[in-house]
Amino acid sequence: METKEATDTQCVSCSGTVRIAADSYEGEIVSCPGCATELEIYTKNPLKLVIAPEPEEDWGE
Numbered sequence: 001m002e003t004k005e006a007t008d009t010q011c012v013s014c015s016g017t018v019r020i021a022a023d024s025y026e027g028e029i030v031s032c033p034g035c036a037t038e039l040e041i042y043t044k045n046p047l048k049l050v051i052a053p054e055p056e057e058d059w060g061e
Helices: none
Strands: 007-010 017-020 029-031 038-044 047-051
Touching: 007 047
Parallel strands: none
Antiparallel strands: 007 017, 029 038, 038 047
């Protein structure tokens, strides 16, 4: 049985190490353990992280 390992990549905000689980998916939000920035997995192959968009306020309109 093949086991998939996590991948380490670099935070786009602080350049710290962020570990991405093997079962993660595009669009998933992960946090940088160094600076707490929320990052979105933009693509898995090649792995690319972007700063997650801030949720917009919903004023009930």
